[in-house]
Amino acid sequence: MKRKCLEGDGCPVARALDVVGDWWTLLIIRDAFAGVTRFGDFQKHLGVAKNILATRLKDMVEQGLLQTREVGARSEYQLTDKGRALMPVLVTLAQWGQAYTEPEEVGAQVLDARSLKPLRKVEIVAEDGRVLGIGDIVTQMPGA
Amino acid sequence: MKRKCLEGDGCPVARALDVVGDWWTLLIIRDAFAGVTRFGDFQKHLGVAKNILATRLKDMVEQGLLQTREVGARSEYQLTDKGRALMPVLVTLAQWGQAYTEPEEVGAQVLDARSLKPLRKVEIVAEDGRVLGIGDIVTQMPGA
Numbered sequence: 001m002k003r004k005c006l007e008g009d010g011c012p013v014a015r016a017l018d019v020v021g022d023w024w025t026l027l028i029i030r031d032a033f034a035g036v037t038r039f040g041d042f043q044k045h046l047g048v049a050k051n052i053l054a055t056r057l058k059d060m061v062e063q064g065l066l067q068t069r070e071v072g073a074r075s076e077y078q079l080t081d082k083g084r085a086l087m088p089v090l091v092t093l094a095q096w097g098q099a100y101t102e103p104e105e106v107g108a109q110v111l112d113a114r115s116l117k118p119l120r121k122v123e124i125v126a127e128d129g130r131v132l133g134i135g136d137i138v139t140q141m142p143g144a
Numbered sequence: 145m146k147r148k149c150l151e152g153d154g155c156p157v158a159r160a161l162d163v164v165g166d167w168w169t170l171l172i173i174r175d176a177f178a179g180v181t182r183f184g185d186f187q188k189h190l191g192v193a194k195n196i197l198a199t200r201l202k203d204m205v206e207q208g209l210l211q212t213r214e215v216g217a218r219s220e221y222q223l224t225d226k227g228r229a230l231m232p233v234l235v236t237l238a239q240w241g242q243a244y245t246e247p248e249e250v251g252a253q254v255l256d257a258r259s260l261k262p263l264r265k266v267e268i269v270a271e272d273g274r275v276l277g278i279g280d281i282v283t284q285m286p287g288a
Contacts, residue, residue, distance in 0.1 A: 012241030013174050013234055019245060020237075023165035030157050034283040082244045084278045088236040088266045090157055091281075093164075096233055097156030100226045101163060112270040113282045120271060122232045125264040126256040134228045137235075138257045139178040 019063050020086065024048060024056045026093070029079070029086050032066065033110075037076040092122050163207050164230065168192060168200045170237070173209065173223070173230050177254075181220040236266050 020026055024046065031045050043053050057077060060066045065083035068075045091110050110119060124132045164170055168190065175189050187197055201221060204210045209227035212219045235254050254263060268276045 011174070012238045012245065014171060014241075015245040016237040016241030017167055017170060019241075021167035021170075023161055026161060026165075027158060030155070030283065033281075085240055085244060087278050087281060088268060089233065089240055091268055092232040092236045092266070093160040094156045096229055097158075097160030097163075100229060101156065101159040109284045111282050111284060112274075112276060113280050114274075115270060115272065116282070117271045119276070119281075120269040120273075122236070122266055122268065124232055124235055124266065126259060127261045127264060128259065129264075130256075130258075132256060132263070134231050136257050137177075137231060137263075138255050138260070139174065140253045140255060 016089075019065070020089070022056065022059075024052070025060060025065070026086070026090065028056060028060065029065065029083055030090055032077065032079045032083065033087065033090065037078060038074065039077070042077070088122070091119060095121055160233075163209070164233070166200065166203075168196070169204060169209070170230070170234065172200060172204065173227055174234055176210065176221065176223045176227065177231065177234065181222060182218065183221075186221070232266070235263060239265055 020029070027046055028042060031042055036042055036045060039053065039057070042048075042057070043050060046053065048056075057066065060083075061068060061077075063082075064080055065086075066077045067080050069078055070076075087110075094110055111117060112119060124137065126132055126136075130136075164173070171190055172186060175186055180186055180189060183197065183201070186192075186201070187194060190197065192200075201210065204227075205212060205221075207226075208224055209230075210221045211224050213222055214220075231254075238254055255261060256263060268281065270276055270280075274280075
């Protein structure tokens with residue numbers, strides 16, 4: 001499937017997907033948050049072919065989501081601030097996956113580091129502090 | 145790029161991406177939130193080939209993200225509850241895109257319907273109400 005490049009698109013959702021829309025990217029980010037830094041460990045966790053993983057990691061470094069650090073003879077991949085800022089996307093994706101896909105058993109979890117308890121369901125909040133339901137939100141398209 | 149099917153995977157992020165990981169899916173969801181219901185309008189907004197759009201919409205109906213409704217001689221696509229529940233994912237993606245990708249000009253926006261003002265930045269909150277920074281969160285992998 002050919003991807004239309006939306007880089008520079010007026011819509012921030014489209015621009016975000018242009019960077020993180022590849023299916024592997026968010027799984028790599030997820031693993032990086034869980035402390036994975038080495039090529040071989042990403043490969044083991046993701047069950048992905050070496051050439052695909054190598055391309056993806058290279059792209060993610062170029063996009064500024066990851067940075068490499070030489071540790072002895074080995075490269076380690078670490079999240080940049082831009083990559084770490086994707087945490088809310090992972091949390092909302094995980095909460096949606098938990099609610100709407102099988103199995104309901106708990107898998108990878110994002111937890112509060114202090115209590116090791118699950119997080120609250122993410123709330124969408126208006127500027128004045130009201131918690132918004134889906135019906136309280138409108139989307140405006142560019143040029144609309 | 146061959147996708148490894150993660151349906152049934154223990155990780156809710158992976159399961160969510162198995163449903164919404166295709167680049168077009170979230171753009172279609174975004175358009176549906178903005179009120180787009182007709183095939184031709186999705187096509188016009190997304191600039192996507194008819195056959196790709198047709199396949200994607202069909203998949204999304206099968207996955208329960210959209211439902212079709214016959215209006216006269218025409219089919220309309222409407223978000224299901226499962227599809228509408230992706231709003232927090234779109235909001236966090238848009239906020240990340242706004243912060244970390246060019247251009248900084250405002251494009252499509254998700255707004256509070258009452259005030260038509262932008263939403264607050266999504267916060268990640270612990271069970272006891274503490275607002276968490278990225279360093280306050282730990283990710284546990286399945287089986288870890």
